[in-house]
Amino acid sequence: xxxxxxxxxxxxxxxxxxxxxxxxxxxxxxxxxxxxxxxxxxxxxxxxxxxxxxxxxxxxxxxxxxxxxxxxxxxxxxxxxxxxxxxxxxxxxxxxxxxxxxxxxxxxxxxxxxxxxxxxxxxxxxxxxxxxxxxxxxxxxxxxxxxxxxxxxxxxxxxxxxxxxxxxxxxxxxxxx
Amino acid sequence: xxxxxxxxxxxxxxxxxxxxxxxxxxxxxxxxxxxxxxxxxxxxxxxxxxxxxxxxxxxxxxxxxxxxxxxxxxxxxxxxxxxxxxxxxxxxxxxxxxxxxxxxxxxxxxxxxxxxxxxxxxxxxxxxxxxxxxxxxxxxxxxxxxxxxxxxxxxxx
Numbered sequence: 001x002x003x004x005x006x007x008x009x010x011x012x013x014x015x016x017x018x019x020x021x022x023x024x025x026x027x028x029x030x031x032x033x034x035x036x037x038x039x040x041x042x043x044x045x046x047x048x049x050x051x052x053x054x055x056x057x058x059x060x061x062x063x064x065x066x067x068x069x070x071x072x073x074x075x076x077x078x079x080x081x082x083x084x085x086x087x088x089x090x091x092x093x094x095x096x097x098x099x100x101x102x103x104x105x106x107x108x109x110x111x112x113x114x115x116x117x118x119x120x121x122x123x124x125x126x127x128x129x130x131x132x133x134x135x136x137x138x139x140x141x142x143x144x145x146x147x148x149x150x151x152x153x154x155x156x157x158x159x160x161x162x163x164x165x166x167x168x169x170x171x172x173x174x175x176x177x
Numbered sequence: 178x179x180x181x182x183x184x185x186x187x188x189x190x191x192x193x194x195x196x197x198x199x200x201x202x203x204x205x206x207x208x209x210x211x212x213x214x215x216x217x218x219x220x221x222x223x224x225x226x227x228x229x230x231x232x233x234x235x236x237x238x239x240x241x242x243x244x245x246x247x248x249x250x251x252x253x254x255x256x257x258x259x260x261x262x263x264x265x266x267x268x269x270x271x272x273x274x275x276x277x278x279x280x281x282x283x284x285x286x287x288x289x290x291x292x293x294x295x296x297x298x299x300x301x302x303x304x305x306x307x308x309x310x311x312x313x314x315x316x317x318x319x320x321x322x323x324x325x326x327x328x329x330x331x332x333x334x
Contacts, residue, residue: 029212038210042203042239045246046178049254059255059325067258068241075212109264110237113334114257117325 008135014099017130021152023091024127027074028083031122035072036065060117067114070153070162074126090166092128092149097170102144105170116159123156131165144171180253183292183316186281192251192296194278195243199235201271207239234268244298244310247277252294252316257324259293259334260313269300269307276301279312289331292318 010018040050048055049064056063065073075089088094090107097105118124134146147168153161201221208218213236216223224230235243241261248256269275279298286292298310313334315324324332 035210035212039207039239039242042207042210043242043246044197045242045249047246047249047254048178049249055254059323061326064325066242066245068245068261069211069238072211072213072238075214077212078214107265109262111260111262112241113260115332115334116328 008133010133011099014096014130014133017092017095018133019129019131021127021129023087024125025074025087026125027123028077028080029073029123031065031073031118031120031124033063033120036069039066039069039072060119062117062119064117064119067117067162068112070112070114070118070124071126071151071164073118073122073124074153090128090149090151092130093147093166093168096130096133096145096147096168100145100170102170103172104142105144105168108167108169110164110166112162112164114162116155116161118153118155118161122161124153124161125156126154127152138174139169139171141169142171142173144169178249178253180255181251181316182320183284183286183294183318186252186284186294186316188281188283190281192247192279192281192298194276195247195250196274196276197243199269199271199273199275201233204233204235204239204271207242208236211236211238213238230268230270232270232272234270237263237265240265240269240300240308243275243277243300244279244312247279247298248296248312248314252314255317255323255325256294257315257327258312259315259332260311262311264309265307266309267302267305267307269302273302275307276304279310286318287333289327289333290318291324291327291331291333292316292322
């Protein structure tokens with residue numbers, strides 16, 4: 001991944017998105033033990049911190065959740081009677097794909113950094129930040145642009161819980177002449 | 178589940194591998210647990226006929242949970258994940274037998290006395306690399322140390 005520096009000319013509205021926090025949303029769901037146990041069951045994880053509240057209380061002083069689950073808590077419900085918006089968890093990625101009119105856009109990797117643990121009954125919020133967009137480049141997949149999006153998660157006390165940085169590439173296949 | 182301490186691990190040490198059968202039910206259960214309703218993780222017809230995959234497949238958080246289990250199985254519940262990077266190479270389809278392994282690449286104690294172990298991890302399907310991961314986790318220095326109790330500037334992931 002080789003995103004260029006911020007000095008390249010970007011078309012609007014993308015140029016205005018760089019460095020701007022967007023899609024600041026509060027989670028519809030509270031952090032819940034049932035989801036933690038269901039995921040740990042799916043991978044047969046016997047770590048007592050996720051199953052035994054006494055162990056969790058000894059470790060942290062509260063019942064908490066596996067750090068890598070953080071993005072689970074801000075995903076929207078499949079349906080709600082009071083919310084018919086169609087914002088995706090990584091909406092900026094889809095906005096960029098549409099803005100550049102790329103048929104395909106993929107996430108090639110991501111890095112999470114974990115700060116204050118999410119504890120049961122927290123209500124997290126998330127926001128998305130476009131860090132940078134490259135000039136158009138040709139790769140083996142096609143011609144397109146790299147972009148980097150950071151998602152930030154905070155709890156109800158505005159404490160930073162985690163950040164996730166996504167490396168993305170939007171492109172169209174080049175037709176051989 | 179026993180607890181490892183910082184001084185017990187050396188650069189180059191391998192983790193005891195984790196082997197697991199990824200069933201269709203587990204793929205769906207992981208997706209629902211993480212509130213991921215993409216049909217790629219529960220709808221066989223969509224995954225195969227519309228998206229061109231061989232089957233439904235694990236979502237990213239589910240893969241992260243496998244890497245996390247590998248670490249706590251080997252190092253104990255008092256380790257604390259600080260940083261997790263995952264690069265996906267190919268999907269992990271339902272019906273796969275996966276192996277997750279890892280090696281300690283470097284270790285250090287930071288300015289606040291927190292012991293860090295850094296691992297390169299791999300998720301393999303039939304000996305082919307499906308995902309790779311680089312992880313930093315805090316490990317207790319001794320029986321009195323608990324990384325989960327670190328707050329503010331004492332926690333520098």
